[in-house]
Amino acid sequence: MRVAAVIVAGGQGTRMGADQPKQLLSIGGRSLLQRSVGLCDHHPAVSEVVVVLPAALLADAGQWIGETRCAARVVAGGPRRQDSVRAGVMAVSSTADVVLVHDAARPFADAALIDRVIAGAAAHGAAIPAIAARDTVKRRDLTTGLVGESVPRAEIWMAQTPQAFRRDVLEVIGPLSAGEREATDESMLAEWAGIPVMIVEGDERNVKITTPEDLTAARGRDVRTPRVGTGYDLHRLVEGRALMLAGIHVPFERGPLGHSDGDVLCHSLTDALLGAAGTGDIGQHFPNTDPAWKGAPGLDLLRRAVAIVDAAGYAPSSADISIILERPKLLPFIASMRQAVAAALGVDLSAVSIKGKTNEGVDAVGRGEAIAAHAVAVLSVRGDA
Secondary structure, rough: OOEEEEEEOOOOOHHHHHHOOOHHOOOOOOOOHHHHHHHHHOOOOEEEEEEOOOOOHHHHHHHHHHHOOEEEEEOOOOOHHHHHHHHHHHHHOOOOEEEEEOOOOOOOHHHHHHHHHHHHHHHOOOOEEEEEOOOOOEEEEEOOOOOEEEEEEEEEEOOOOEEEEEHHHHHHHOOHOOOOOOOOHHHHHHHHHOOOOOEEEEOOOOOOOOOOHHHHEEEEEEHOOEEEEEEEEEEEEEEEOOOOOOOOOOOOEEEEEEOOOHHHHHHHHHHHHHHHHHOOOOHHHHHOOOOHHHOHHHHHHHHHHHHHHHHHOEEEEEEEEEEOOOOOOHHHHHHHHHHHHHHHHHHOOHEEEEEEEEEOOOOOOOOOEEEEEEEEEEEEEEOOO
């Protein structure tokens, strides 16, 4: 299943009262736009990104968006939100099965939320994240200003983005967006077309930044606890392969069998980093079915993982790796490995620990038939995140 993401940033955000479009305003050194693009771009299920910007920003789109994993297409927005969304959806390739539509003004959505809406759309055609109302809800008479009635709270849900739609649903609701009726979100178009919309669990943290007060609150609340992730990798040892660990060649008559270079140190640490940030695993980002990663150096994959967690707002803080191998002895190479890993992570040498262990003759590793590694990574909130 191919998933595309349309990030809607075509408006001016006049309610913010700022001297630039609100999607360019910063929270901790990264704009709302960059954060929202990054969370979709680095989701392992997303293979295509379209960004909708005001026409005046198109010339410098690369500067506003920043680097992306997917090749990002940029289109101009329209006078209404639904016009901007329609322009973005029209730019999505015909191979996309599910399309996410996400407001750039919601920079705090996470991978788990995206997982839920993709699954909901795949199963039901259309899905939105929403939060149940907590307070008693009153309908106000617009003429008198008095309470008209109390609305059952269980029936009220506050819609969020990203919203997700199957291709066949988009083909039905697309023409409706060109009409005179104004839809405040895409699920309204589905309602008008009589298409059921699935509600999946939203996230209280997935707030929309609309007013200066919203921005101030978001800047104050963007504090996340450190994350810890673990990783594991194992490869059979065969003749004719180089034994690479952290990009360092360890002379030996055998090396790890694998699609890439089989660097168990880097592979286990890559998984630990991705896991700590909640951004998938090594198999999702660098599958062994993709020729692009044939023979890829593990150190390169590790650097790419650092970029992925960076986009999620985290930075490596420390790493501890144990390599299990009967022979050769790794002690002469540990210092070089630590330096290579510290450079890839962007941390001080003292923050990296690498240990060589044996398996005392037990199982395939103990018999010298395989090499394995366990890794623990600690991420902290990036200083500018």
